[in-house]
Amino acid sequence: MTALAHPVTGQLFESPVPPCTGWPGDPAAALTLVARTSKQVERLAGQAQSVAELDAAVSVCRACPRLVRWRETVATEGKRASFADQPYWGRPGPGFGDPEPAVLIVGLAPAANGTNRTGRMFTGDRSGDWIYAALHRAGFASQSTSSHSGDGQTLTGARIVAAVRCAPPANKPTPTERDTCGHWLDRDLALAAPGLRSMLALGAFGWDATLASARRLGWQVPRPKPRFTHGAETSLVTSWDRPIRLLGSYHVSQQNTFTGRLTEAMLDEVLARL
Numbered sequence: 476m477t478a479l480a481h482p483v484t485g486q487l488f489e490s491p492v493p494p495c496t497g498w499p500g501d502p503a504a505a506l507t508l509v510a511r512t513s514k515q516v517e518r519l520a521g522q523a524q525s526v527a528e529l530d531a532a533v534s535v536c537r538a539c540p541r542l543v544r545w546r547e548t549v550a551t552e553g554k555r556a557s558f559a560d561q562p563y564w565g566r567p568g569p570g571f572g573d574p575e576p577a578v579l580i581v582g583l584a585p586a587a588n589g590t591n592r593t594g595r596m597f598t599g600d601r602s603g604d605w606i607y608a609a610l611h612r613a614g615f616a617s618q619s620t621s622s623h624s625g626d627g628q629t630l631t632g633a634r635i636v637a638a639v640r641c642a643p644p645a646n647k648p649t650p651t652e653r654d655t656c657g658h659w660l661d662r663d664l665a666l667a668a669p670g671l672r673s674m675l676a677l678g679a680f681g682w683d684a685t686l687a688s689a690r691r692l693g694w695q696v697p698r699p700k701p702r703f704t705h706g707a708e709t710s711l712v713t714s715w716d717r718p719i720r721l722l723g724s725y726h727v728s729q730q731n732t733f734t735g736r737l738t739e740a741m742l743d744e745v746l747a748r749l
Contacts, residue, residue, distance in 0.1 A: 498594050500624055502530040502569050510536045513655040520662040526634070529666065530569035533640050533659050539652045542641035546591050549642065555588045564594035567640035570663060571596040572630035577672040578615065578749045579663065580606070581681040583726060584639035584648055591642040595624045596635040597727075605727040606635075606677075609739065613746040636663045638684035653684065660688045671719050673749045678726030679703040685721060686711075694719075705737070706745060722748060 510516040516538045523529035537543050550565025568585040585591050589600030597603035598621040607628065610616035615633040620626070639648040639656045648656070664671075664685075676682035682703040690696050695712035707723035724737070724745045731737040 498564060498624070500594070501534070502527060503534045504531065507531045507535050510538045512538055513651075513658070516655055517658040520658040523662055523666070526570065526574040526663075526666055529659070529662050533567050534569045536567050536640065536659075538655050539641065541649070542639075542643055542652055545644050546585075546587070546642045549587045549591055553587075554592075558588060558592055561592065563592045565591060566594070568594070568596050568637060568642075569640075570634055570636040571598075572634035573632055574634070575670050576630075576632060576634035576667055577670060578633040579667050579671060579674045580633060580635045580677065581660070581674060581685050582635065582637045582677045583680045584637050584646065585642045586646075587642040593623050595621065595628075596637065597621065598628075599623060601729050601732070602727045605732055605737075605739075605742065609727075609742045609746055612743060613749075615746075634663075634667065636660065638681050653680075657684065657688060657691070660684060661691055664688050665692055668713055668717070668719070673720040673722060675745065675749055676703070676721060676723050678724075678728075681726070682707070682721075682723050689721075705741060708748070720749075 508519055510519050510532065516536060519532045520529065523532060547565050550563035554563065568590040582597065585596070586600045586602065589603060590596055590598060593599040597606050603621050607616050607621040608619045610630065610633065611619040615630055617629040618627065621628045638660060639653055640659060643652065674685060676685045686696055686700060689711045693714040697709055701707065701709040703723050705723060705725045709721050711719045711721055713719065722745055724742060725731045727737065727742070
């Protein structure tokens with residue numbers, strides 16, 4: 476057995492390390508209910524009375540068998556070589572940031588060696604380097620980097636969630652997985668709505684998931700469906716007639732940032748409009 480150092484606390488674990496429980500800042504507790512079907516996700520999401528309750532339920536969800544197998548296999552057997560000495564979170568990625576946000580950012584899904592390793596949205600990978608640096612420049616993030624869950628990073632006025640909360644194989648959730656996870660996103664929007672000013676969808680997947688969630692909540696969504704492009708903007712109206720702006724940005728994936736399809740200036744411009 477090989478002793479591994481925890482990336483946050485320095486505590487030693489014996490290898491192989493299972494997907495972690497008792498992680499620093501873990502939102503779940505021993506009595507947190509675990510959703511194992513889409514219906515259970517819908518029920519538990521609807522019952523969450525706070526962001527803390529919602530994040531706890533999200534973080535232990537086991538409703539999508541393919542995603543559970545994949546995230547846990549990566550966390551125990553499929554680690555990237557550069558992170559082989561670290562235990563992985565290996566669970567769904569809870570939201571991160573201000574529990575009463577003015578801005579909600581919706582990504583696609585956790586990265587297998589990013590959120591699935593660190594336990595924090597967009598943390599520990601190149602995509603996270605981009606979004607947190609931009610959020611810091613815009614005044615939302617306390618620091619420009621987000622490397623691990625104990626690094627002191629905080630968000631003020633903003634919260635980051637994902638359309639799908641588990642790392643998917645090839646970064647491609649199935650329609651069924653998207654729809655099951657949609658119940659978590661519905662509740663994120665509902666809890667944030669009273670103080671929410673605007674939302675930023677990263678990529679077409681996040682854009683479509685946010686529009687679908689708004690419709691399920693009974694919000695007014697323009698028809699035909701607003702088309703996603705970088706810099707796209709539309710207005711959604713809550714069931715109590717409160718307008719909320721939705722903006723779109725190309726996703727901060729390496730496929731976009733390495734090729735120059737998304738530049739820092741482009742991302743900064745969209746964040747400034749939030």
